[in-house]
Amino acid sequence: MIRFLRWVLMALLAVLTGSLARGAAQPNRVYQVSTAETQLVYTVGEDGRLIFRYYGPRLSNTDQFARWRSYNRPDCNREANYEAYPSFGLGYVNEPALSVVNANGSLITELAFEDYQQHLSEGVMHGVFTLLDQIGSLRVQLHVEAYQEEDVMAQWVTIENQGKGKVSLQRFYSSFLNFRANDYYLTHFYGTWAGEMNCAEERLEPGIKSIESKKGVRTTQSENASFILSLDHPAQENSGRCIGGALAWSGNYKLSFEVDERDYLSLLAGINPFMSAYTLDRGERFETPKFLFTYSADGRGTVSRNFHDWARRYGLHTGTKERPILLNSWEGAYFDFDEQILTNMMDDAAELGVELFVLDDGWFGNKYPRNSATMGLGDWQVNEKKLPRGIQYLIDHATSKGLKFGIWIEPEMVNPKSELAERHPEWIVPSPGREQITMRNQLLLDLTNPDVQEFVWNVVDKLLSTYPDIYYIKWDANRHVEQVGSPYLLPEEQMHFWVDYIRGLYRVYDRIRAKYPDVMLQACASGGGRVDYGSLPYHDEFWTSDNTDALQRVYMQYATNLIYPPVATASHVSASPGHQTGSITPLKFRFDVAMSGRLGLELQPKDIPAEEMAFAREAIANYKTHIRELVTKGDLYRLISPYECTNNHAANMLVRKDKSKAVLFAYCTGFNRRGIRPTVHLHGLDASKRYRITEINKTGKRKAFWGEGHIYDGAYLRQVGIELQIARQYDSAVFLLEEVK
Ligand code: GLA
Secondary structure (H helix, E strand, O other): OHHHHHHHHHHHHHHHHOOOOOOOOOOOEEEEEEOOOEEEEEEEOOOOOEEEEEEEEOOOOOHHHHHOOOOEOOOOOOEOOOEOOOEOOOOOOOOOOEEEEOOOOOOOOOEEEEEEEEEEEOOEEEEEEEEEEOOOOEEEEEEEEEEOOOOEEEEEEEEEEOOOOOEEEEEEOOEEEEEEOOOEEEEEEEOOOOOOOEEEEEEOOOEEEEEEEOOOOOOOOOEEEEEEEEEOOOOOOOOEOEEEEEEOOOOOEEEEEEEOOOOEEEEEEEEOOOOOOEEEOOOOEEEOOOEEEEEEOEOHHHHHHHHHHHHHHHHOOOOOOOOOOEEEOHHHHOOOOOHHHHHHHHHHHHHHOOOEEEEOOOOEOOOOOOOOOOOOOOOOOEOOOOOOOHHHHHHHHHHHOOOEEEEEEOOOEEOOOOHHHHHOHHHEOOOOOOOOOOEOOEEEEOOOOHHHHHHHHHHHHHHHHHOOOEEEEEEOOOOOOOOOOOOOOOHHHHHHHHHHHHHHHHHHHHHHHHHOOOOEEEEOEOEEOOOOOOOHHHOOEEEOEOOOOHHHHHHHHHHHHHHOOHHHEEEEEEOOOOOOOOOOOOHHHHHHHHOOOEEEEEOOHHHOOHHHHHHHHHHHHHHHHHHHHHHHHOEEEEEEOOOOOOOOEEEEEEEOOOOOEEEEEEEEOOOOOOOOOOEEOOOOOOOOOEEEEEEEOOOOOOOOOOOOOOEEEHHHHHHOOEEOOOOOOOOEEEEEEEEOO
């Protein structure tokens, strides 16, 4: 009875306060947030709701949106509008962005526009819409950032409980967008360990297609929190309307694409609501991660270049700093090394022109020596048997050879066979009374616990303060969450685990970056398990995949670079036969592929045949002189997609911003019948400039292009293109294009 009375009271209040009062038709108030080329438009009509109206090319006049009236929803007295941040409970029938259980038990949230503020600062327009649930207790601020030059937008919300009781947030997405087209095609990225970032494009049919992770950690191993949506047609490289999106969050995420009964497409992006209800006490605020998106009127090429520009400026710890060429010890030595093996590797690396030596897994643990993945993880003391003279000895040796030094850690995890697990069982994510599931023989530390955060911070701080010459850290994370829960959190807070884990991680990253801004950090999670714009602002690069097979990398790096920039795409030359695929590939092919990203080596240098050492040295020198600058700051133009080319070819080009220099990479991915050669049309050059074409990384006298050494104008290279003689699987070619005045 009391409950019923409460409901009646609420209903009465609603009528009296007229929170969404209806009156005579007034013009809509129009709000727009723009970048140089694109625009988001919202309106507020007579019912007080903030309505999403438009995302697309920038319009010179948005006044016309004031007249917009939508038709009623079928069989309903409500207009069929899409709110800027749709909430559940009254007048919205699709998947909502926000749903809550209010303190009084009501499931309804109805947000009305209160206020809009915006300010421009250093090339970023920041707009904030304040929305209020006038009966409930929530104040929602919808933030929009418009990165002017990069044509990238970011959206997120802060949700504040202004009431007296607790509110339980059930879903709290970061962003909502809506589109109307004849067809919708979604490109997304799927995979697994050693096979991350495969590209799939599919037509969206009525219903909901979702891309998500429920793994908590290592969340981008099987699906990446990013996509390209093409309107009307499958995505093309240089034409068509495309939207690219990426969620800046390293935990569970969900991107949902709903084609509804009216054939509109609604897109929600944010933290995955799965088992993640989050309680807000009175006065508490919840801030969601940013969802980044960009619009292109001329195909996915622009989507990628916008993201790359944005990432270099805002989405990576350092975006435009040239990276050293490194040798990582993993595939060359695995756990099986001693001082001599490592110093020999350094000597050989230095001979090749390598600039940084990275000591991977296996250097720590004494009671439980880390000689395999079965023990020692968590015990971050130097293994005295393998390395009796310690880390400093290795650093000194590296320095004497002109190399910088880097080291591997995996501080979020622990082997049950470790001193850490013996000392602090309460720090481990448990499954009380049930079997503990190990992955790669390891368990997860409970980063929701501030003591664990302190421990993880200390692992890094101790290393970097003891050895100030450590230049680079590879931060790994080799399992995901299966048993969920935290001995630290209260029973009623257990569902906070997913969010609080990542917040704990970011807290540690924040401290590291405050104290060690100059250390290079690589994000690794069994390869590409943490490739997301939530973690990347703390990192300089990511380990793309444990699969270093060059042919596989042609595909993976193609897909990765649709969203993430080449400068951050760690790409290593490894041994042949490849350790993952067993494929036998020419050294040239392996170099030519690795050089299109952040070049490194991951092999025992002694395994490079003596007769190929000169080629390896020359390729590394070429990278330094010509290519590194373009990988770091250039624009990527994809010329032939390995996914779409029926003739087994792939090609892409990196072009200096002023178009005075470019490097073209071309690969043959399979056998081609006689006479089939790729003609590559060089998009991205200046039509009016003239370019000399020079082939580099050559292994013999044979030219891959008969016109090599000659001068062509940009218009010719774009329209006519060049036909390349790369026909057998693993043939490849690299050309420089330099402006001739
Ligand atoms: C993960 C990483 C590898 C390597 C190993 C070491 O698999 O992705 O690159 O560092 O761990 O154990």
